Amino acid sequence: MSDQGSFFQRDRSWHPPAFTPQYKTSVLRSPQFALLSLENTVSEMTGPHFGHSQLGPLDNDLIRNYMQTGEPIGQRIVVHGRVLDENAKPVPGVLLEFWQANAGGRYRHKKEAYLAPLDPNFGGCGRTITDEEGRYRFRTVKPGAYPWPNGVNDWRPAHIHFSIFGHAFTQRLITQMYFEGDPMIWQCPIVSTIPDRNAVERLVAALDRNNTLPMDALAYKFDIVLRGRRSTFFENRMEGN
Amino acid sequence: MVQKLDMLKESPSQTAGPYVHIGLTPNWCDITGVYPEDLGRTMVGLQAKGERIVVTGRVLDGSGTPLEDALIEIWQADAAGLHNSPIEKRGKADPHFTGWGRQPTDGATGEYRFETIKPGRVPYVDGRPMAPHIIFWIVARGINIGLHTRMYFADEETANAECPVLARIEHRSRVPTLIARRMEEDGRAVYTFDIRLQGENETVFFDV
Numbered sequence: 001m002s003d004q005g006s007f008f009q010r011d012r013s014w015h016p017p018a019f020t021p022q023y024k025t026s027v028l029r030s031p032q033f034a035l036l037s038l039e040n041t042v043s044e045m046t047g048p049h050f051g052h053s054q055l056g057p058l059d060n061d062l063i064r065n066y067m068q069t070g071e072p073i074g075q076r077i078v079v080h081g082r083v084l085d086e087n088a089k090p091v092p093g094v095l096l097e098f099w100q101a102n103a104g105g106r107y108r109h110k111k112e113a114y115l116a117p118l119d120p121n122f123g124g125c126g127r128t129i130t131d132e133e134g135r136y137r138f139r140t141v142k143p144g145a146y147p148w149p150n151g152v153n154d155w156r157p158a159h160i161h162f163s164i165f166g167h168a169f170t171q172r173l174i175t176q177m178y179f180e181g182d183p184m185i186w187q188c189p190i191v192s193t194i195p196d197r198n199a200v201e202r203l204v205a206a207l208d209r210n211n212t213l214p215m216d217a218l219a220y221k222f223d224i225v226l227r228g229r230r231s232t233f234f235e236n237r238m239e240g241n
Numbered sequence: 242m243v244q245k246l247d248m249l250k251e252s253p254s255q256t257a258g259p260y261v262h263i264g265l266t267p268n269w270c271d272i273t274g275v276y277p278e279d280l281g282r283t284m285v286g287l288q289a290k291g292e293r294i295v296v297t298g299r300v301l302d303g304s305g306t307p308l309e310d311a312l313i314e315i316w317q318a319d320a321a322g323l324h325n326s327p328i329e330k331r332g333k334a335d336p337h338f339t340g341w342g343r344q345p346t347d348g349a350t351g352e353y354r355f356e357t358i359k360p361g362r363v364p365y366v367d368g369r370p371m372a373p374h375i376i377f378w379i380v381a382r383g384i385n386i387g388l389h390t391r392m393y394f395a396d397e398e399t400a401n402a403e404c405p406v407l408a409r410i411e412h413r414s415r416v417p418t419l420i421a422r423r424m425e426e427d428g429r430a431v432y433t434f435d436i437r438l439q440g441e442n443e444t445v446f447f448d449v
């Protein structure tokens with residue numbers, strides 16, 4: 001069974017390093033000692049399981065799930081894709097949680113100070129679980145770009161934050177999705193914490209005209225890859241694998 | 242040229258940012274009416290087996306300032322040392338204990354707080370028992386990839402001394418960064434576990 005072996009080591013040169021001075025907040029929040037490498041034990045290879053019964057019918061519809069007086073303002077979009085592992089196998093039963101600013105680039109959060117207005121009909125959070133083929137889909141409005149205090153004139157490109165639960169706690173991942181064709185991706189100090197341009201491109205969702213809902217919503221396709229596991233055909237550990 | 246391996250690369254991590262609560266604990270940040278309860282808020286059912294404990298502490302940056310915007314998830318075994326996970330093959334975990342919790346650090350004090358149970362022992366890869374521990378995963382603005390660490394219990398001296406994971410720590414002066422202090426509060430054990438991201442007594446973080 002390929003769901004029994006230990007996980008491939010994380011390629012730390014592909015992920016952003018902890019210390020990235022152009023993203024100023026990382027300077028005091030980055031560990032300076034080397035991480036202690038640890039073989040996967042059963043503590044890391046297990047993880048919580050989330051079932052479809054835990055979700056509400058509007059959880060994957062950010063256009064409707066916070067509606068008070070009508071639908072939110074903004075470009076209507078569908079975001080869909082697959083969750084795969086590094087062996088290119090679909091991962092079913094993955095809990096995806098997402099959050100974003102409204103169409104004007106404003107977050108619904110007590111610490112948010114950007115002058116763009118709140119949208120009374122937009123909360124900005126949603127969640128879904130992948131199906132048997134690792135597929136997911138949700139509906140929302142396209143978030144706006146927003147300025148943030150880092151340099152005096154730094155702006156975030158439009159993005160949606162994603163939190164992803166694989167089957168093991170060691171697969172736990174948080175990342176962000178960007179939108180094809182946005183020139184601001186390449187000017188962002190947070191995007192540029194990722195050292196490799198090819199890695200950044202893995203976070204840019206493609207405009208997907210074939211899945212666009214005619215006269216309704218544009219579609220973007222965003223695939224996510226979680227860590228893969230070794231096959232255990234030749235492993236014969238009795239404990240803790 | 243050689244044949245291609247057809248492997249994919251893991252999606253690169255990005256920071257959770259300052260507003261991670263909107264997505265992961267929306268009720269806590271006043272986005273109500275979308276989810277009935279924030280996931281991971283309640284770990285322990287009324288009939289759960291084991292000693293009820295509180296785990297609390299702060300996450301401190303390199304200047305010693307507590308983070309007021311961090312989010313912590315914990316994952317642990319039940320009182321018998323089994324995980325409430327479909328991947329757990331050693332037995333059936335206590336159905337009244339989820340093993341997984343999620344809490345923000347407080348926006349004013351920087352403190353986090355979990356109500357959980359004391360875990361049993363879990364085997365290391367070679368079968369030797371590890372000391373009881375709780376897996377921590379920390380994300381926040383300024384943290385580019387989630388940090389994994391482990392909390393151990395100060396009152397488990399014998400088990401800690403023989404834990405194969407703690408034994409892996411070369412710089413022995415860093416072992417205490419993983420051990421939570423025990424106090425009693427209204428007859429219940431309260432463990433305090435501060436996480437230092439940087440500086441003197443930087444917590445040991447793991448590449449798991």
Ligand SMILES: [Fe+3]
Nearest residue numbers: 156159161258
């Ligand atoms: Fe953001």
